Amino acid sequence: MQIKSSFNKIDNVVISGGTHGNEATGVYLIEEWEKDCSFLKRNSFETDFFCSNPRAVDLNLRYTETDLNRCFLDKDLEDESAVSYEELLAYKIKNNLKKNYAGKTTLLVDMHTTTSNMGINIMCDDEAPNLLLAAMVKHRLPEVHVYCIKKSDRTDSCLRSSGTYGIGIEVGPIPQGILRHDVVESMRKAVAAVLDIAHEINTGGADETPFSIEYFSHIAEVAYPDGPFGDAMIHKDLEGRDYEILHPGDNIFYGAECGNIQYEGKEEVHPVFINEAAYYEKGLAFSTVKKEHREFKLLK
Template sequence: MPLKSCLPFDTVYLVGGTHGNERTGVSLVQHWGQSPSEIQRETFATHLLLSNPQAIEKNIRFIDRDLNRSFLPRLLEDRRNIDYEVGRAREIVKTFSAEHPGKRTFAIDLHTTTARMGTTLITNTVPANLAIAAQVRQKMAEVRIYSFDASDRINSCLRAAADGGIGVEIGPIPQGVVRHDTLAIARQVVRQILDAIDAHNRKTLALPDEETAVYLHDRHVFYPQQPSSAAPVFVHQALQGQDYHPLSAGHPIFQNLDGRIWPYEGPSPRYPVFINEAAYYRENIAFSLTRRITLASLLSI
């Protein structure tokens, strides 16, 4: 692993409400504001952040644009852009960097999904992030790791403003809802991530199992183009809720109420995620596809 990945993290930000209607993270950050002891560790300072206050207040995903797609440098440097979320992104970049000169920050960003994805840790391919995620998976076997190669998508997310970061994605849960089970899982995952960062800082983090499965982002799958007069197309019942199950060519992926079926056509197997995520309708995204690889093969790319 590159040397930099071994440097300790001085500050960890626990972030909720990057999407204002994903209430699990908002509630946990509010709770930890009252009960900080469970998120404190000896080797770093833990800070709390409600990242999109206006969207949280309105219980909507965003005001002007998706905050978690707003951290590209070219966007932040465009002074003509006065979108609320771009302003927030500029402030968060300052918070993560300028306020802690010379210190290294780690961001844990709490999300939920309407897809049946269980508990997913989302990372880029930086070894330190993957090693921390792999450690959490060793403690919680139900956790999956969903990784993105460098791209505008991953470089524009909130975590890109920190030196290290993991997105926590839990579902299914509706937008706008707080539910005991999702809260409990998110709370447990955060504790494990904090423990893993602590171990990383102490250089006691176990070498990750090279066979750990990583789901590497491949591409989005869009709803089929239909004339606006046509009957609506939706996720096929054989695919609904089958996040992380292998998908092969010929498997049905869409249907309509007339009984028409659209099969999957493409390389096989792929592992679908974010199936029928409510927030992605506006982009016409039905689900995303990943390739299942090992941590070893990812790190040797």
């Protein structure tokens, strides 16, 4: 199967950081670009950037009341009972985007980090332009993982869904609330690749030759058997093995009372977001994805 798509001319690339206030890498880069944004400039589009949740950034919290990156569904933004800080902030952000870029084609890039050992990831839904753009980044930077989630309320609730096109960049591992030079440089490299590809799409310089890559599509989330901080924890055999093969019968949890707990799935999968700190509040231990190989082609 071939994934084919064309793009409208991209008028604006809008980059957000601090959507989760304790993910300092994106915040650092936004502050850097406020002083000197020459790194972002390409002559075929305008590039804008903003800190999406400044209050959470100031408090070094993922969010203050509710996760901002789950607040962008249109039906939720129209809910008059929505009164949390992040719900109101999402309403303001989306209205500002509509007002500032009305009638324009925008690419929204949202910067995130993870505590899991996942390297550089491009997060996207399965709409052809977004998946093709992610694939083009992977083709440019082979170390990148493309993580695709089927378009749904889950993807449409993310800030990145507010653009004409939208992707997330997720880099790890890094603990919450700190900076690491290598992670900042990885984020900067991924952002530069996205900007360069958008410019090449606009100017006709992007290669139209079909290419094949592997990417990963989301399957499911796996919960801790007794909740986070219960008896079971991530097994040492699984820790840090993001994107490696998980076989039926492999150890995934260990507890002093329950002992080893094995993966009971019927097929090989790949675990991601293993032991992600932000997901403890949801009781989630990791997610599973499957590897896909597809051919991609940019259309005029």
